Amino acid sequence: MITYPVFSYQKAKRMVNHQEKQTPIIEIKGLNVRTREGEILKNINLKIPRNKIVVLLGPSGCGKTTLLKSLNRLTDLHKELQVSGEVLIDGVDILKVSRDLPAMRQKMGLLSQRPFPLPVSIYRNVAYGLKLKGIRNKDLIAHSVETNLKRVGLWDEVKNRLNSPANSLSIGQQQRLCLARGLAVKPAIILADEPTSALDPISTRIIENLFKELKEHYTIILVTHVLRQAVRLADHVVFMYYGDIIEQGHPDDILKHPKTEVLKKYLVDGN
Amino acid sequence: MNRIRRISDLLVNIWMRAGLYFLLALPVLIGVGLYWKAAPIIGGHSLRDLLFSRQWFPMKGEFGFMPFIYSSAYVTVLAFILSAPLCLFAAIYLTQFGKHRLLQVMLPVIDILAGIPSVVYGVWGVLVIVPAVAEYVAPLFGVASSGYSLLSGGIVLAVMCIPYMLNMLIEVFQTIPVGMKEASLSLGATHWEMVKHVIIRKGFPGILSAFGLGIAKAFGETIAVLMVVGNTLDISVSPFSPGYPLPALIANNYGEMMSIPDYDSALMFAALLLFVIILIINLFFRYFIHQTEKI
The missing domain is CATH 3.40.50.300 (P-loop containing nucleotide triphosphate hydrolases)
Incomplete structure (x- = not known):
């Protein structure tokens, strides 16, 4: 009688993930x-x-x-x-x-030599890509804006002025904003x-x-x-x-x- | 040697300052000069009558400028409506969609259009636009028109404004950083979405500036409009009716009607009006540009 090896689901998933990581x-x-x-x-x-x-x-x-x-x-x-x-x-x-x-x-999120915030507010910069993706749910957008600004360590610095123009930030902050904006669209x-x-x-x-x-x-x-x-x-x-x-x-x-x-x-x- | 350098430095400095102060003083001097020459009519009539009365009977001493102001505003708005969207989209296409070669071909063409004397535009208006309005456009709307109309004036003015507005809009759109366009595209915008959200938005103060320049140019244009607009005192909503803009009033009558009391002063008042209106248009656009630059 032939016996087949038994794979668990997790093991199979791990193998697929491993294979994927190799490609x-x-x-x-x-x-x-x-x-x-x-x-x-x-x-x-x-x-x-x-x-x-x-x-x-x-x-x-x-x-x-x-x-x-x-x-x-x-x-x-x-x-x-x-x-x-x-x-x-x-x-x-x-x-x-x-x-x-x-x-x-x-x-593919892009971070340039010089930060190029879009000519809108801090909030709308991060929300921009999401809107282009067709996301209209305001709560979802607000959550993503907060999460991604926190991720780049900018949230505490801008949470009280999210509607200010993005170009009012310092260059370093603008660069982090651009990173948050890129991360919001969940690139690979x-x-x-x-x-x-x-x-x-x-x-x-x-x-x-x-x-x-x-x-x-x-x-x-x-x-x-x-x-x-x-x-x-x-x-x-x-x-x-x-x-x-x-x-x-x-x-x-x-x-x-x-x-x-x-x-x-x-x-x-x-x- | 040092002394010579110091003196030449000083002389250049004085020369530059003198030039600058002269330029700054020029509009003030023009305004004061016009007011001084228009003072007799301003003193003799109420400003309300001068601005809002339709009665224009110089022999009787009645100088109501309303028909002239109305005609000027009408042809200017018409020219703006016809030329502004055309210029905006042409500039967007040339700078964002078209090949660089097309822009290289277009720029000298725009310069040539800007350099054509206004009397040539006037002749072109008389030979082409006026008959076209009389024979084709007016009958389309069931109206009889000689062709010498506000519409003809608006069309000719629109064509005259195009090179100025287009040139400025192209410059505005070319100064928008490539990095900003790349940012928008990399976030998933289509080319048109990038144009809408970045180019138009970022270039908005410049767009306003170009439109302001176009309107000011249209409002003050004289010869070409004078040749096609009919020069008839009328306040009509119909674009097929003739009109009589302020610059045409001055150009047609200056030096000929001086025997009529106050006529000279009335024409100077018309010039002062033009000056003030163009000043207001400029200030209005400056204010909006300032507001939009804050965003």
Whole structure:
């Protein structure tokens, strides 16, 4: 008589979750971005693992931001850019979707170099994405606004002035507001483009600590050219140079034992 | 050497200050000058009669400016209604949806339109708009019209205002940070939702500014309107009726009717009225811009 192994539901779920965690959340295949003047990204192939902080490192103008913006197709705003290849978000090529593009973009919260609060109140900034999602229940929106402002440690600072214009906040507060706004739409990925470059050391530390907490639930792709930030935060480092990925791997490997001369030079000059 | 540098520094400073004070004083001087020349008619008639009376009989000494104010306001509002939405959507399309190349082609075209002398617009109005209104538009509404009408004036004015408003709106929309658009799109907005929530909202003070400029320009425009509006004293709701705006009154009569007592002063009063109305329009828009910038 044949005996079949018996799996419990929890065990099966754990296995599925484990399998899911092993599959990359983003897979980039042969991504090229070019303008009339030349190539910005050259045949990029990259797998972004789930629930990790992936740092895109490299000198200014190496294509880090363009790569980041290709992931949620914000390159569409720059009509001079020609994008080809595949960017698979959970298996769906974002470069090929048309009708579902806004929903796909909601999977990726964006944090820019400089905070860009929308020209509305603090409350409406956080509620904005929810309304775009079609959520009309005021209690639900209010709850989400409070939860996400608490999550980024901003609630106590703004709870008495939620209807004030968002641009009345300090730059550090604005950046946290933008993070709360992004988190409110429940993304799976956070795209952060040098999010601390305009911030003072205290605000920088707050954002970095938030990232460490958030990676439990989110995949964070962080663009930076601050080596020390990469060391502090990265689970996986991707070093880029002139539109190419030169090296990638665990920070201990590639930052302490660089294989290429370019990275060695960058680490010396960067430090 | 140091002394020469100090003196040149001082001279430049004085020159700049003098220029600035002159510019600041200019509107005041114009206002005072017009008031001084209009003083005889202001002293001889009540302001209420001058502004609200329909009686315009200079030979009898009756100077009611109401028909002129009405015509000016009518053609201005009409021009605004016809041109403002067109400019707004054209500017949005050119800056947010169209290819950069299209904008590059359009900008010199807009500059050319702005540079055309108003008399050319007037001639175009007489040759194209007036016959079109008489032969096609008025019959559509079952009205007989010579074509020389408030509508023709409004259309010609609208076309004249377009380059100014469009140019300014394009500049306003181009200054909105890309990061703000990216923020909206990344939160799941469609392109149009981004335009609605970010571009129009953020650019609102600039939109008001452009509209204010358009209205002020339309209100003061003289020659082109004068050529197509009919120059007949009338207060009619119908856009197919002729009108007689304030600038046309001044341009038609200045230097010719000076034998009539107080006529000179009445025309100066018309100029003062124009000046004050445009000042009020500007202040009104400035106030709204200030209010919206607080948001």
